[in-house]
Amino acid sequence: MNVDFDGFLNSQQYSLLENCQRFSSHGKTYFTSNDEAEGFYWNYETDYFRINIHDSFIKKDSFLTMDLRQHKDFLAFSSYFKSANGECLSPYKALRSKSSFIVLNQGQQLRFLLNGQSYFQTVEIDFKESMIEDYLMGQFQLNQGEINRIFTESHKFNAEKLGKIAEEILHYHVSSIGSELFYEIKAKEWLSVIINDYYNHQEGSSTLNAADDLALSNVSSYIDDHYASDIPQELLSKIAMMSKTKLKNTFKLKYKMTMTEYTQRRRMAAAEQLLGSTHLEIKDVAMSVGYQSHSRFSALFKKYTGIYPHEVKRHHNHTGRSKCDKCQQLKKPSQNG
Known part of the structure; x- marks a missing residue:
């Protein structure tokens, strides 16, 4: 866990929960209760990807900033919003329940507004460059230009498929060593949905002027x-x-x-x-x-x-x-x- 990430948790008054059984024991579960929000954050990270779960009640309108320059190991960030009410201000996108959000790391700052008196529950999978190089470039022979287009042009109708994977991750509590393979499988399945969605969309759009x-x-x-x-x-x-x-x-x-x-x-x-x-x-x-x-x-x-x-x-x-x-x-x- 890097210093920037720990600093973020401290700034949001998160504390590490020991023995918490709300999420899988393979990751770390944190809890916060402050003037702006109350709820949980769960994190699981490997050399190839990171999975985050946010499950909070937003008490009042809150602004969050994510500086992607602080996440140099990650090429792309993707989220499924099971429950959300707010906006990404830069670049602008409404954050709605049962929607997805995908962004390529270009060193930009993302600014979010979460509306008060609402629930915020998301599953995020962020992909490191090592996974993109080994999985997409190595196995599937995609070049960097194609990969960049996938993450910058992937449209919003992969949400339903990502939602099914998100639900599986949310409800997975097996604690055996071999069960860590589950997260690798789900990360690759998630990535495959994004890729297939992009090419299917391209195929449909190719017939439209x-x-x-x-x-x-x-x-x-x-x-x-x-x-x-x-x-x-x-x-x-x-x-x-x-x-x-x-x-x-x-x-x-x-x-x-x-x-x-x-x-x-x-x-x-x-x-x-x-x-x-x-x-x-x-x-x-x-x-x-x-x-x-x-x-x-x-x-x-x-x-x-x-x-x-x-x-x-x-x-x-x-x-x-x-x-x-x-x-x-x-x-x-x-x-x-």
Whole structure:
């Protein structure tokens, strides 16, 4: 563990938990409770990659800065946001539940705003140059230019696949020596999803001209901002400057789903965030994301998340971020590594 990382943990008032059984014993679990946040951070690192888990309740709006110059061993950083409400300010990207975030290390500073009174749960896998060289360049014969494009152009619809891997990591508690292979397998699977997603997207985009590709991005952005409204297809056709038929076909070609499914997924991600971070009743959450029918909302929520809304209410509660009885010993991170 490097000094910069320990300094970050100290600055956020994290303490190392001994005997914590919330996450796998292969990594280290930390806990913080301060004016801005309360929750856990788990870290597991090898010569090839690092896995981080954040599981916190954000009490008030908080700004975080990540200086990638302090992480010279890492070529790329990737996250799956199981629950999030905020923004990456530089470069700008909304942080939403069930979304992914991938960035190439170019020595830049990343600035984040996490909104208060919300839950922040992420699984991150950061890849070291050694893994990229041995795995992508060595085994798959990719050149540096291709690798850079993969991590700078990988688009947001790998989130569902990354989410499945993230859930497996979150719930893995086997402590045998051989089980460390699990993390290596999951890191490679995660990386494969990013690579395959990039090439599949390139294949779909290759049949679209630049103007159509931009027009479809405008349509998806409009849906992102107005998902709770009943958006007439005529309006989307005007935004794209396409016929309804062409818009339907090209949208599915680019995003691998229909506009209806895209809208429903966006609504369910927003609903899950509201269910986990507010005291709104389920019927009120349903209405806030565009559904008058409680049963219709519950059925779609189950379809896209695998659980019912009331189960989210039960599992996402503030006391779930408290230390367990096993977490008896606390100590600050060492400054000596």
